Amino acid sequence: MRRSELARRAAAATNGSAVTLEMVAKEAGVSPSTVSRILNGTARVREAKVRAVEAAIAKLQFMPNPVARSLAGGKSMSVGVVTQAIDSPFYGVSLAGIEKGLLQAGYSPLFVSGHWREGDERRCVDHLLSRRVEGIILMTSRLPDQELINLARSVPLVVTGRRVDGDRIYCVDVDCTIGARLATDYLIGQGHRRIAFIAGPQDHPDAMQRMDGYKAALAAGKIPFTTKLVAAGDYLETGGLAAINTLLDSGVRFTAVFAANDQSAYGAMLALHRRGLKVPQAVSVVGFDDLPASAFMIPPLTSVHRSIDEIGEGAAEAMIDLIARRTPHVRIATTTLAIRESTRPLRS
Amino acid sequence: MRRSELARRAAAATNGSAVTLEMVAKEAGVSPSTVSRILNGTARVREAKVRAVEAAIAKLQFMPNPVARSLAGGKSMSVGVVTQAIDSPFYGVSLAGIEKGLLQAGYSPLFVSGHWREGDERRCVDHLLSRRVEGIILMTSRLPDQELINLARSVPLVVTGRRVDGDRIYCVDVDCTIGARLATDYLIGQGHRRIAFIAGPQDHPDAMQRMDGYKAALAAGKIPFTTKLVAAGDYLETGGLAAINTLLDSGVRFTAVFAANDQSAYGAMLALHRRGLKVPQAVSVVGFDDLPASAFMIPPLTSVHRSIDEIGEGAAEAMIDLIARRTPHVRIATTTLAIRESTRPLRS
């Protein structure tokens, strides 16, 4: 044994259990191969030996070393997850779903944040690749389609919040157009005709869909669309706040606001409050995402609900399928409208 | 070569780059050992060879395989992070800090959630251990002290939100007592004397400290403490909501509420709103944590601020130190009070 005893000690201390498969084999009086086979169910093994090995494992408290396993087997049992902001409430919920789905299948998630910056995201992906993840889940990625398609040649990809076609790429996506349509339709149904829209980041498909849904509902309601009622936003509270201020300052009149996401809606409500406009008496507000906090806003926010955690879980499952070279079964989480107290019928 | 070409292909496809250190060595005309040494700066190497190897690395686009590295070197370059709920706004922010701190040092975080359940947490820790993490960061752990002390024999531990003494255990902790004191003092300073307190989970040190601070401030202000003004909570919005209802139903009068955390405060504000009590006109409300969303509540919430992300970053740095067998340098994030619009002086 070349490795000094000291190093060995350190290693043992580090991983808690220095019990190796070999020791189990010796203890059970079989060869390491047999132990491995029992562990992985790779081959039939005589009942008696199975029992002996199991006893040895229990006695020694053996835990297979995943690192060695990865190296030998070529699989790391981990998948990378790129979010934009791990601290955003929206992503938080999805991540919880992903964690659950992945862990169930024995995979571990490796979370990294792209901070909405293409460069950061690229760096994250490289980092994940270097860690030899078996697949990558990209939440609302900002990388160009072609780059994703190339990337998919290295590892299978699950993409949420947008649509990319390619081999080994699967999109878990709720069409936001429908949700946006739902929200706007509801507002129109309540008698509103001057409905402002706080947009999301302009360049994102996901945000564009919400705009599309808004427009579609307007068209269906025979209400002309006007850019005067649209304010830029960034999916953050501050953006929503600024948007309302801009809108109000511009002098347009509106009786309802549809915000591209809940966080924008929060900001919008605060801005309205500051300007002395009551929600929903003076202005109705609808959000999108139905974050857990939305039910506790004052007033509780009406919002487009899509089970974000299910999206996460779905993404995880799809990834497992992709890794196993199965075709993921499409799962559609339906979008509904959670009607609360931030909206009310327009008195005519 | 026994391994079938097919398997080799698959591996190559999986990790994107099948370039190995050996190939680099051959390309550069040196031995693998030399390449390794250059990579790790483990020994002096002739300038000319360094250049040749660097060229080869660039040409082949070599990326060292961390799995092999881990196995050979006995270190996994990853640390486990146990949170209670990855989707909680509070943890989200800390995690972002941890991610940043760890990545900077070349370590990867492995996030898992304990869901506030001791059993789940134990399972998480086992999972992390089996993944051979080099250290574990425990956020508001629920495991008994003794268990943590034992655990620390396997891997170094950084614990937040509580205090545990032991070898290889480091606590990154902001004393919540001070913050709670700050908040309550402020309320008292504003003329409030009937100050209700919405507690956190009873059994948690962190929550107990907040209660202590509240009591201490009361004592300092010569205001008798009464359990009538204390309502149970659970750090969640629903708990805060229920707490206010209980308080109101019990008939006690109060002009201010100090909630053990912001989420409870949100619930409290909603309950107050529902009962027709205006914040801050009828009741002042103060929270704790100063979550990003708090500045956008209606009205914006006065809250005890401690930079949660710094706590995360601090935890990460402490962990790096611990792993390197250095003594972490204590870093104290000071607690301040973010005064907003949910509080006002009591008119006398």
Added chain:
DNA sequence: GAACGCTTTGAAAGCGCTTGCAGAAACTAG
């Protein structure tokens, strides 16, 4: 120019597990 003390480098032995191959064992037929 031989002897000596450094520094640089390579060979080779692992790290702990998986797996192809082939021999051993256990059955089934004949």
Added chain:
DNA sequence: CTAGTTTCTGCAAGCGCTTTCAAAGCGTTC
């Protein structure tokens, strides 16, 4: 009881990198 199968099981060769040991290279010094 032997030949022919069909299961089991062990051997040994890796997976890609680190690290120890010892040999090789170099520059000095007397």
